[in-house]
Amino acid sequence: GAMSVDSITDLSDNASKLLEALQLSHPHELDPRRSRGKKKPLSLNPISWQVPRVVDRCCTHLETHGLQTVGIFRVGSSKKRVQQLREEFDQGLDVFLDEHQSVHDVAALLKEFLRDMPDSLIPRELYGAFLSTATMEGPAQLDTLQLLLFLLPPCHSDTLLRLLRFLGEVARHAERSWDPEGREIPGNKMTISNLATVFGPNILRKEKPGEKEASALNFEDSAAIILVLQRLIEHHHSLFMVSPEMQCDVLRRLFQTDPDVIEYLLRRK
Numbered sequence: 001g002a003m004s005v006d007s008i009t010d011l012s013d014n015a016s017k018l019l020e021a022l023q024l025s026h027p028h029e030l031d032p033r034r035s036r037g038k039k040k041p042l043s044l045n046p047i048s049w050q051v052p053r054v055v056d057r058c059c060t061h062l063e064t065h066g067l068q069t070v071g072i073f074r075v076g077s078s079k080k081r082v083q084q085l086r087e088e089f090d091q092g093l094d095v096f097l098d099e100h101q102s103v104h105d106v107a108a109l110l111k112e113f114l115r116d117m118p119d120s121l122i123p124r125e126l127y128g129a130f131l132s133t134a135t136m137e138g139p140a141q142l143d144t145l146q147l148l149l150f151l152l153p154p155c156h157s158d159t160l161l162r163l164l165r166f167l168g169e170v171a172r173h174a175e176r177s178w179d180p181e182g183r184e185i186p187g188n189k190m191t192i193s194n195l196a197t198v199f200g201p202n203i204l205r206k207e208k209p210g211e212k213e214a215s216a217l218n219f220e221d222s223a224a225i226i227l228v229l230q231r232l233i234e235h236h237h238s239l240f241m242v243s244p245e246m247q248c249d250v251l252r253r254l255f256q257t258d259p260d261v262i263e264y265l266l267r268r269k
Contacts, residue, residue: 050155051162054089058110059166066103067173077108120205134224164236196229
């Protein structure tokens with residue numbers, strides 16, 4: 001019979017990768033309201049939700065206090081306060097962001113973190129592949145983007161999804177609106193296009209931070225980066241969802257090659 005598997009570390013590398021392919025299978029796991037305050041693994045993924053604390057806390061703070069801030073991500077911040085927050089996170093302190101922190105400082109910290117990652121959120125090895133989707137249109141473009149997203153390591157995939165979900169929420173508040181009493185709620189003026197322009201070069205990078213040509217993007221690459229990030233923001237809910245057909249294909253392969261993994265999955269359910 002199949003050997004008992006109780007830990008992801010007992011599985012072969014091949015089986016681990018197949019399990020990672022199932023990590024975003026359930027729509028309810030994309031809804032932060034369902035799991036707020038809970039730290040539980042995704043239903044089919046033995047690896048827990050992997051988002052750096054600084055990213056999650058910055059996004060949560062800005063979702064709570066910054067959605068109506070005009071020009072968020074484009075207005076200057078206090079370099080001294082941003083540096084202090086950065087050092088606190090670097091030291092592993094449990095940094096609590098509340099209404100007393102400036103929205104612009106927290107926004108600058110989030111941008112700095114993404115900019116200074118040793119390897120960008122979308123790894124450099126996939127830079128050219130992601131950029132090539134800018135010349136595609138319609139379903140072909142979205143299908144290709146989805147397959148490329150499936151190649152991301154789980155920590156990159158989880159963090160990118162958290163960021164895109166946040167950016168989508170910012171864009172929803174770009175235009176002014178009115179509350180039930182008829183009072184005007186100002187828009188932040190950060191459309192999807194504006195957000196893609198600000199965040200694109202920090203997420204899709206060809207060079208490491210500090211390398212000579214890191215900021216010397218040609219016009220074609222810059223335009224492609226912005227377009228790709230626009231598509232990721234617009235369609236993140238569907239792009240990060242594993243289709244039932246693909247799940248069946250993965251499970252069928254597991255049954256043929258690693259039946260012990262099937263037993264592991266069934267026990268976890």
